[in-house]
Amino acid sequence: MRSRTRTSAAAVAATAATAALALTAGLGLAVTGAHASGSKPSGPAWTAAWAASPQRASTGFKANWSEDGFSGHTLRQIVRVTEGGDRSRIRLSNAYGTSPLHIAGATIARTKKGAAVEEGSVRRLTFEGRRSVEIPAHGQLSSDEAGLKLKPFESVTVTLHLARTTGPATFHAQSFATSYRADGDHVGDAGAGAFDESTESWYFLSGVDVRGARDRDRAHTRDGIVLFGDSITDGFASSTDLNRRWSDALAERLAKAGTPRPVLNAGIGGNLVLNDSAWYGERGTARFGRDALDLPGVGTVVVLEGLNDIGFSESDTPTYKPAPKVSAAELIAGHRKLIRAGHAKGVKVVGATLLPLGGSDHYGERAAKVSDEFNEWVRNSGEYDGYVDFDRALADPADGERIAPEFDSGDHLHPNDAGYRAMARAVDLEAL
Structure with missing residues (x-):
């Protein structure tokens, strides 16, 4: 270069x-949508540690769940961060949704193997203090910070409970990573037993951010x-x-x-x-x-x-x-x-x-x-x-x-x- x-x-x-x-x-x-910037920062600024670009529902590549969406499902997705931090949060996108997206519950945890996560690492996510939230059509939001410390190149599992019918899902078509689905509410499960379906796409998840580890003075970096x-x-x-x-x-x-x-x-x-x-x-x-x-x-x-x-x-x-x-x-x-x-x-x-x-x-x-x-x-x-x-x-x-x-x-x-x-x-x- x-x-x-x-x-x-x-x-x-x-x-x-x-x-x-x-x-x-x-x-x-x-940026549009409710709570687009998440909770107000104090101390070090947030840094994106992983991201995926949202797309409208389609079947242009491998078979996926985007056009059908979800109804009464728990969705488990695995990503690898390239930055570490003392605290973490997720970003969700409903950019191509035509109606509000209801998140009934969400967790973040360290990945163990496949759909399983490490025991004791599961953290319930909130959105301005609430465990459930609606993302307006075409909107996006960030969760509150979670007390899960992450290391660079660590795999992270994000789990979403989608209790209501979502309609076509905003997604990222080609993840080259396996995502999992279960019927019912399994947002807090550490085991993989309920997650008996899989695909190679990411849904609604557009980012994982961290702050507070590598440089305490990087608020303006x-x-x-x-x-x-x-x-x-x-x-x-x-x-x-x-x-x-x-x-x-x-x-x-x-x-x-x-x-x-x-x-x-x-x-x-x-x-x-x-x-x-x-x-x-x-x-x-x-x-x-x-x-x-x-x-x-x-x-x-x-x-x-x-x-x-x-x-x-x-x-x-x-x-x-x-x-x-x-x-x-x-x-x-x-x-x-x-x-x-x-x-x-x-x-x-x-x-x-x-x-x-x-x-x-x-x-x-x-x-x-x-x-x-x-x-x-x-x-x-x-x-x-x-x-x-x-x-x-x-x-x-x-x-x-x-x-x-x-x-x-x-x-x-x-x-x-x-x-x-x-x-x-x-x-x-x-x-x-």
Whole structure:
């Protein structure tokens, strides 16, 4: 990764006022919903330790429970945090719900194995002092703090009792982690016996935050790193339940280097920079505020997105719609919106070149040409605060248009576990 001079605070302040209205309307910077910020902080600020980007209910990938929703169920979900803290809380989203979402009860606990949690670690969650709460349609909220101390890279189990019928569920389609469901109220169970159904998606859960451990004086420190993008950022083809996305590999590399920082994943499989999709989420320029800039403690965003914008038109896959033919100039204009939005919030924005796409269903002469033009802009324009060259880092030395065989998951588009580790190695840590 090459680092570029950071936009000065004075320059950001000068442009923020004129950009604020457009950014709020066009990039989803406003937070809506009851208790959006959770309980009022005292002492150290909250820091996002894990995140997932919400999507509308759909069945574009594997079978899931999103369209049917839940009724009288207990839902148990497992995530791995990349930051530790003395206290923790969760964030829930009903962003795509059309009616209030009733949470009858919720707990957080340390994961044991599968759907089982460690005995004695279960903490009841409250919301402004109440054990049950309603999240309005299109809203989101944070729980009160729970007295559960977490360590970096610890797996955490969040359990929700959904006693009433939810309707279609706001979810994250591709978790590459197993979630579990039980009939009835099992929110406080330590054992896994009741949880006899499973899926690979996350539902309603959009974040886990921590505070109070690593730095008692970090109330004004923003060192969180968000990786923003599509299925490659989401971790498509990575090993289920093993945390082998490139976000996991980057967090582990930072810790090993003695410079630990939280790394948050804001990827959505199939996502586009310029167009909304019924299957693959709101366009990147619309969700950037909610899914990246508004996460607690974020100071840097790494943007890797655009292969679907230029590659969907090369395939007749039904879910790849809309699929207009996008020029390099149009894709660059979309990325410039992301850069401006980040700078207006005082966030460092790092760009990434698109990975090779030769041999994939996204490949065509036109798509390859647009990808090359876009990558040259990332490398040479200086508009991003820095860049990481994934195109060169993962390319096959014998054929630069293809991912190297040792990094290819098999579809010639997505990396395998080794490829995601190679992506993390390609990053200049000092430039983040």
